[in-house]
Each structure stands twice: as structure tokens, then as C-alpha cells.
Amino acid sequence: MSAPIVRSLSDLRGMVARWKQSGETVGVVPTMGALHQGHLSLVRAAKEGCDRVIVTIFINPKQFNNPEDYENYPRTEEDDARKLGPLDVDAVYVPDGPTMYPDGFATNVSVGGLTNVLCGAHRPGHFDGVATVVSKLFLQTQADRAYFGEKDFQQLQVVTRLAADLDIPIEVVGCPTIREEDGLAMSSRNLLLSDRARVWAPELNAAMEELAEGLLAGGDAADLRAQAVARIERAGFTDVEYLDLRACDTLEELTSPTRPARLLAAAWLAGVRLIDNIAVG
Numbered sequence: 001m002s003a004p005i006v007r008s009l010s011d012l013r014g015m016v017a018r019w020k021q022s023g024e025t026v027g028v029v030p031t032m033g034a035l036h037q038g039h040l041s042l043v044r045a046a047k048e049g050c051d052r053v054i055v056t057i058f059i060n061p062k063q064f065n066n067p068e069d070y071e072n073y074p075r076t077e078e079d080d081a082r083k084l085g086p087l088d089v090d091a092v093y094v095p096d097g098p099t100m101y102p103d104g105f106a107t108n109v110s111v112g113g114l115t116n117v118l119c120g121a122h123r124p125g126h127f128d129g130v131a132t133v134v135s136k137l138f139l140q141t142q143a144d145r146a147y148f149g150e151k152d153f154q155q156l157q158v159v160t161r162l163a164a165d166l167d168i169p170i171e172v173v174g175c176p177t178i179r180e181e182d183g184l185a186m187s188s189r190n191l192l193l194s195d196r197a198r199v200w201a202p203e204l205n206a207a208m209e210e211l212a213e214g215l216l217a218g219g220d221a222a223d224l225r226a227q228a229v230a231r232i233e234r235a236g237f238t239d240v241e242y243l244d245l246r247a248c249d250t251l252e253e254l255t256s257p258t259r260p261a262r263l264l265a266a267a268w269l270a271g272v273r274l275i276d277n278i279a280v281g
Contacts, residue, residue: 003084024051028143034188038178063129176207197270203235258279
């Protein structure tokens with residue numbers, strides 16, 4: 001059995017209004033589809049924390065700085081609805097492009113500071129697209145809580161900041177990264193990896209874990225980072241965009257984990273951009 005799909009914004013708002021009139025809390029899990037166990041873990045968390053749960057599926061063109069990347073993104077709506085069926089979600093909201101960005105749409109939501117580094121530095125405009133669509137989804141669903149994975153840690157910080165800055169009455173909940181048995185962080189982009197690339201992909205996380213251990217032991221950050229990059233490149237990654245130790249709250253770059261810190265990485269493998277992050281300390 002598949003989960004019920006709602007495509008009309010007016011239908012969605014009618015449902016949410018009835019739930020709220022009954023005093024029920026509403027959770028939302030924003031996604032771009034191609035759902036995996038990481039997404040489903042967010043849905044389970046939402047089910048535990050809320051009376052009603054909406055999963056949104058919208059492949060947002062505004063957060064792709066590469067049109068080819070947008071065209072190649074997996075589109076698996078029917079399969080996604082089947083995966084959500086056993087979880088008993090209350091609605092799968094699947095708006096179309098004109099619903100999200102009607103003719104004349106002229107508003108852009110931009111979050112400063114947090115978006116100038118890491119993925120923001122390598123994907124111009126990406127986080128403006130994320131912030132804009134997430135703001136719309138928060139307002140469209142009128143949810144009380146929104147659930148995001150820590151796997152996209154920078155995105156989580158950006159979304160948390162925009163909700164606070166714009167006084168959107170929603171609690172942003174971060175949930176742990178879900179990994180494959182070999183350590184690879186679950187991602188919709190993993191579907192694009194060839195069989196051979198999939199074998200080597202876990203080396204990104206393995207190198208990060210080794211780097212984190214070295215930092216916690218007081219090793220030299222520059223030397224440890226160079227060793228980690230070399231290991232990643234030996235595994236077939238062609239471009240390590242960043243491998244940084246950052247403060248959890250501000251994403252300020254650190255040389256040692258003297259405060260709550262996160263090690264974040266982005267690298268390309270066989271034409272697929274993979275990201276990951278782990279807590280340090």
C-alpha cells in the first residue's frame with residue numbers, strides 16, 4: 001500500500017487546518033525524493049514526535065547550480081510512495097513547479113555567514129535555493145516541527161538559522177546520519193555510483209574517521225589532513241573540494257577540536273559529488 005499523495009496546496013492546507021483544529025501537532029520531512037533508510041529514519045522520528053506527519057517531495061531546481069545535475073537527479077515518486085506506505089504517513093505532498101515558483105516569482109531567501117563556506121563556496125546559489133524552498137514548505141505545511149538529517153550538516157544549520165531569523169514558528173530537529181554497513185553515508189546520490197565506485201566510496205568516511213582520531217590525539221592538523229586527502233585520492237576520488245574541521249554552531253574553521261566540532265568533507269568519485277561529516281570530540 002502506498003502513502004496518500006497530495007498535489008494541491010489548497011488540499012494540503014485544508015487537511016492541516018482540520019488537524020490543527022483538533023489540537024494535533026504536525027511534523028514535516030522535506031525531501032527531494034529517491035528515498036532511502038536515512039529519509040525513513042526522519043519519518044520515524046517525526047512519527048514519534050508528532051500526531052500527524054507530512055513528507056514533501058520536490059526536486060528543487062533553485063538549489064542546483066549545474067543544470068545537468070538537476071536533470072540527472074533520481075525521480076522515483078511511485079517507489080517513494082510505496083516505501084512510505086508502511087510508515088503510515090498522513091500525506092505525501094508533491095507540488096509541481098508552478099505551485100512552488102509561479103509566473104512572476106521574484107523572492108529569494110538568503111542566509112548570510114553560514115552559506116559562504118564549504119558547499120556554499122563550491123556551489124554558488126545553492127543555499128539560497130535551499131532557504132527559499134524550505135521557507136515556502138514551512139509556510140505551506142504550517143508544521144510544528146521539521147526533521148532534517150545531520151548528514152547535510154551545513155544545510156541543517158542554515159535551515160535552523162532561517163527559521164529563527166524569520167520568526168517561523170517551527171522547531172527544526174536534527175537527526176543522526178544513517179550509514180551503510182561499510183560506513184558510507186546514505187544518500188540519494190549513491191544511486192548514481194557505478195558498482196566499482198560504490199566499492200571505493202566508503203574510503204571517504206574511513207579517512208575522515210582516521211583524521212578525527214589523529215586530531216583528538218593532538219596531532220598536527222595540516223599533516224593529518226594531507227594524509228587523509230592522499231588516502232581519499234588513492235581510492236579514486238578526483239577532487240577533494242574540502243576537508244575541514246569546523247565549529248558546530250558557526251561553521252568557523254578550527255585547527256583543533258577545542259569546542260564542539262564537526263569534520264566535514266566533499267569529494268568527487270566517478271562523476272558523483274559525495275559529502276559527509278562526523279562529530280569530533
